[in-house]
Amino acid sequence: MSRHNAPARDEQLQAILSRELNRQRHKLEMIASENFVSEAVLAAGASVFTNKYAEGYPDRRYYGGCEFADELENLTQGRARKLFGAEHANVQPHCGSSANMAAYFAVLKPGDAILGMDLAHGGHLTHGAPVSFAGRLFRCLSYGVRKDTEYIDYDQVAAIAEREKPRLIVAGASSYPRVVDFPRFRSIADRCGATLMVDMAHFAGLVATGLHPSPVPYAEIVTSTTHKTLRGPRGGLILCRRSHAKAIDDQVFPGIQGGPLMHIIAAKAVALGEALEPDFIDYQRQVLRNCQRLAAALADGGYRLVSGGTDTHLILIDLRPSGLTGHAAQTALDLAGITANKNAVPFEKERFSVASGLRLGTAALTTRGMVETDMDEVAEFIVEALRHTDDEGRLKRIRLRVEEFTQRFPLYPGLAG
Numbered sequence: 001m002s003r004h005n006a007p008a009r010d011e012q013l014q015a016i017l018s019r020e021l022n023r024q025r026h027k028l029e030m031i032a033s034e035n036f037v038s039e040a041v042l043a044a045g046a047s048v049f050t051n052k053y054a055e056g057y058p059d060r061r062y063y064g065g066c067e068f069a070d071e072l073e074n075l076t077q078g079r080a081r082k083l084f085g086a087e088h089a090n091v092q093p094h095c096g097s098s099a100n101m102a103a104y105f106a107v108l109k110p111g112d113a114i115l116g117m118d119l120a121h122g123g124h125l126t127h128g129a130p131v132s133f134a135g136r137l138f139r140c141l142s143y144g145v146r147k148d149t150e151y152i153d154y155d156q157v158a159a160i161a162e163r164e165k166p167r168l169i170v171a172g173a174s175s176y177p178r179v180v181d182f183p184r185f186r187s188i189a190d191r192c193g194a195t196l197m198v199d200m201a202h203f204a205g206l207v208a209t210g211l212h213p214s215p216v217p218y219a220e221i222v223t224s225t226t227h228k229t230l231r232g233p234r235g236g237l238i239l240c241r242r243s244h245a246k247a248i249d250d251q252v253f254p255g256i257q258g259g260p261l262m263h264i265i266a267a268k269a270v271a272l273g274e275a276l277e278p279d280f281i282d283y284q285r286q287v288l289r290n291c292q293r294l295a296a297a298l299a300d301g302g303y304r305l306v307s308g309g310t311d312t313h314l315i316l317i318d319l320r321p322s323g324l325t326g327h328a329a330q331t332a333l334d335l336a337g338i339t340a341n342k343n344a345v346p347f348e349k350e351r352f353s354v355a356s357g358l359r360l361g362t363a364a365l366t367t368r369g370m371v372e373t374d375m376d377e378v379a380e381f382i383v384e385a386l387r388h389t390d391d392e393g394r395l396k397r398i399r400l401r402v403e404e405f406t407q408r409f410p411l412y413p414g415l416a417g
């Protein structure tokens with residue numbers, strides 16, 4: 001132990017950590033899948049549970065010394081069940097993708113058909129992209145949005161389901177700004193005899209607070225990440241009906257994972273506890289109000305929003321009318337101190353590495369304490385940067401104003417930079 005307690009700091013690592021903390025503090029974090037966890041979540045994630053092997057489940061472990069790991073995992077599962085009103089929760093998936101993999105393995109055999117949302121229309125890689133394990137192991141079919149409304153084309157979902165009889169239908173997406181109609185998906189799944197899985201990775205925080213309809217009453221399996229709107233540590237989560245509990249648990253471990261990350265499960269417990277507090281509802285309401293305000297300001301600035309707006313924490317700008325690519329917009333915003341990501345927009349022709357859209361989210365900025373009037377300023381920064389993507393001097397001047405703006409919203413004041 002003496003060596004571990006020695007005061008010698010890892011200067012190289014400290015320098016990197018400090019640069020990253022400064023980046024998070026002084027830039028506007030608008031990646032829709034990111035957030036800032038509380039200091040309590042950070043601390044739990046850095047706890048001594050990182051030392052513990054706990055393969056298996058509470059009271060069914062393959063190692064000794066798991067009594068407190070059992071308490072921890074039972075606590076975390078209980079909070080997840082309570083928050084979402086679910087019959088069963090598995091809190092071990094290392095990330096959203098492994099949650100999806102375990103869910104697929106629980107109900108599918110290689111070669112079975114999945115019907116999921118097209119990546120180019122907002123779906124996630126794991127919903128069937130050829131480069132994902134899903135595309136390699138299963139017969140992946142996809143649905144998209146309607147060309148006129150840019151809302152999910154439920155008639156198309158129904159027609160493909162009827163014709164192809166997939167074993168699993170996946171609802172939920174990564175860059176779809178609208179509410180998903182779970183009763184509709186349920187009735188489509190019932191008509192073709194498919195299992196329904198909802199991946200609520202993005203909007204789980206909204207579901208937890210009743211601001212997005214819950215998929216739990218409609219889907220046999222609900223997967224999620226814990227680090228997006230839910231504002232927990234980087235990780236995954238699976239909720240399911242009692243009838244699917246054993247199959248899900250068996251596929252998480254030993255199916256696809258080894259020992260669970262108990263320190264991350266500790267951090268999930270803290271985050272789920274925070275999400276059960278009444279002020280989490282205020283937070284999510286503010287996320288939505290901020291997103292509405294940002295959408296309105298960007299529309300006023302002349303930008304076209306896919307589907308005409310948003311019901312959630314994210315918006316998708318179609319840059320084609322402004323003659324910009326997603327890549328150019330992302331690069332310019334980066335120089336201006338605004339972090340976001342390029343994204344495909346439905347029916348576009350660009351490669352994914354260029355893309356014609358820009359996805360923006362308000363979950364992280366809201367955690368920093370920003371409200372609607374702040375969104376007006378944020379929108380001004382964005383519009384100015386997008387109008388001057390070739391003017392590096394101007395972008396750098398915006399960055400200085402952004403840096404000054406961020407000082408009003410302290411981030412991790414207790415942490416030394």
Ligand SMILES: *Cc1c(COP(=O)(O)O)cnc(C)c1O
Pocket residue numbers: 033094095096097098100123124126172173174199200201202225235236
């Ligand atoms: C983010 C996301 C995931 C994957 O999460 P990782 O933790 O990055 O593996 C899965 N599904 C959807 C819809 C997502 O948006």
